[in-house]
Amino acid sequence: MKSIRAGTCLALCVFVAFSCVASASAVAAAEICAPGSAATASSVAPPTVPTILPYIFDPHGPPARMIHDLSWLVLGICAVLFIVVEGMIFYGVIVYRRKKNDKSKNEPRQVYGSNPVEIAWTIIPLLIVFVLALTTVRTIRSIELTKAPAGALEVVVIGHQWWWEYRYLDANVPGGEIVVANELHVPINRPVWLRLESADVIHSWWVPALAGKMDVIPNHTNYTWFNADSEGLYLGQCAEYCGNQHAGMLLRVVASKPEEFDAWLQTQIAPTVNDTSVAMGREIFQEYACSNCHTVKGVSDGQFAPDLTHLMSRQTIAAGVAPLDPTTLRAWIDNPQALKPGCNMPSLQLDTEELDAVTAYLLTLR
């Protein structure tokens, strides 16, 4: 009786596990199909393009898709193994339990082993893992490229504690290098070749819908690539523990039509806006420590923090943690530690007037 109860409860556990899987995929599917609902739930203002959540079973480009296809094979094999072996365990538990009224001292027949059976359950797993190993190696070879695909857009990714810097090196960019922070813009249907470097500790660049993760390591250059096949805002985040604000190092990749991407490039190449009505704010920016870390082309050349030349072309600040709107921006300048505790930007203790002036100045940097 007890063992029946044991068996039933164990079965229940597995059932719960399975229903979890089922509901997970349902929820996930719902989220993918109705991305708008997710965007409204987020604190960040809804972008004009669909938000693509970091879900590995919703690939939007070759590396992620190859991984996705391989993963179904692996999941299939593992699911079959799971069902077969758990079935064997439960069969044993249910059929060979001691009967309730069995008081006899007789021992069951002692079976010391069986060569054919043992050889079978050595050979069969060997064959299974052989198949898995071959498919794995093949997929590794098609994903792990050693040089940039033809016609790729080349971007340098620099991981900082706790934000991302992107430098567009493409020879097609007129006027030389473009430096942006935290929001990577790419054209769709064109391979993007990323050179990954770190300014401090190890980070990891992971946008699940586009590609698997690749670590961003100091003094060790890595490369990775992706090719977004549909427009959207792809989310991800740093995947290697990198200190205090590891959780606040979010990734945003905006994939848009080539002409929209070119238009965006033009905004980034444009010279810094010089609005005389906010001269006081600019002076404060230059006088106080802001300019030591932040670059605004023609105004300052700090290297430790995001480039602010075209700040207002972004949707978020603080590496995606907060939306970019006047109130949040002002609160952020006032006390960054409140929004992103432990981050490297100090509060400069500006008074109200200075705070308003700097905020007004930054709001002009389109």
Next chain:
Amino acid sequence: MTTAPIHPISETSMGFGSRVHSWVISVDHKKLGMMYIGAGLIFFMLGGIEATLMRLQLMKPLNDMLTPHGFNQMFTMHGTTMVFLVGMPVLLGFGNYLIPLMIGARDMAFPRLNAFGLWLFIFGGLLLYYSFIGGDGLYGMGGAPDVGWFAYSPLTSKAFSVGHATDYWILGIMVSGFGSMTTAINFMATIVCMRCPGMTFMRMPLFVWLMFTVGILVLLALPVLTGAQVMLLFDRFLGAHFFDPQQQGSVIFWQHLFWFFGHPEVYILILPAFGMICEIIPVFSRKVIFGYPLMVAATLSIAFISLGVWVHHMFSVGLPPWLNSIFAASTFLIAVPTGMKMFNWIGTMWGGNIRFTVSMMFATGFLVMFLFGGLTGIMLAVVPFDWQLSDSYFVVGHFHYVLFGGTMLAVFSAVFYWFPKATGRLLSEPMGKWTFWMFMIGLTLTFFPMHLSGVLGMPRRVYTYQPGRGFELWNLISSSGVPFQIVGVLLLVTNIIKSLINGRVAGPDPWDAWTLEWATSSPPPSENFSKIPTCTSPRPLWDRKHPEDPDCFYE
């Protein structure tokens, strides 16, 4: 000249002070083993408190119960505690207690080295926990290490880890590591030299075989970690540049060294659990273990292969394709002997007459949970899949199924199985059944949803997460499993205390078992056996109980 035999003073007649004193100065492998397990269970509760705090913090998005720094300390201390101060000492404690009894010896080969190892572990653990008070040195009020249990450089360099928290991590682990190494030497010497007459290697209980293998792995793997930690200390204090990327040091070098230790470490934590299961399943199934020689072969091949799979922790580091391929292949290969073990356990249960005591229920729970953890491990070995899953919550789910669903369930099974031997009292079975179900429910609720949040793109070690990404529900379910586990732990502790006071008397052989520890009284006398036993087969007590059909006929 004859002298009257000296009767040891009965423990109950001693005062509290002298009783504590007798434990502190003890070199008896049984007392040392129990102190290992007891101290390990205390650290288990500390690690559990840290885990509870983490789950409370992650219960909802953008929670601010813990600061980022506080959360980072919690997961670092949780991981370090569970691996170095719970897993290893508890398992080494069981080895300490059981090996001499199982091979018919009076004690370990080096009893004083044994005591030395125990106290190194305890002081190493205290040193690590002292960091909560002294960790920041002169910089502030104190803080535990916050670099993660694998302490990737350059986060551990002076520039990124100010104060002394990381130094406490290095020294605490190093000190307890030396303790583990002495214990490993002791295990191997004892097993090689002190087996009773008739006990050949192929007649040793499988638990002893597994602990022998663990000894080999500890001796090969731990010194590498200790060496790496010494290099890190040099970096931090003497201006060396082993792991300093600014000075052409290599941060990947640390990862290679750490995981060359770290992967065999995983097997150091699971092989003793395999050993326990190998003892417990046959006894309660009333059948001899299926395929003893294959089990030994599988054990040794797991140990051998486990020394060559460490790069599978580093698939996203950007190593060349051929290197990733080789380590993927070796990782797949290790699934084969592990699978053989699984099948042999099931083969032992089939055709048996299974008594579902609490111990056997935990052992069955081990099979069910460990299988799941093993299969997600196969998924992680598929390198491209790993590029998506590694460092996500999927990995957290995976290794908790292996280490909690695997190792800890086996440990609980072993506690219920050997507690009567160690204390002479049986643990309460009804209370044990509640413990079992609390753990099974808690485990599934907490760790299963982690796989899903990982697949949805949630990285591990984040102190919080953004709303609207589909993480909320799974994290809430994960946190809801915690109360079940807390109840499970409390039930277990209550059960142990109650049974120590007035548990049912066990007698020497409550489970009708077959290995030599059941041939002596419970608890065993100070030198284990009044007369050194002899061994005729892998199941000496079976031979004595069934003279008409002894095992030695089938060797």
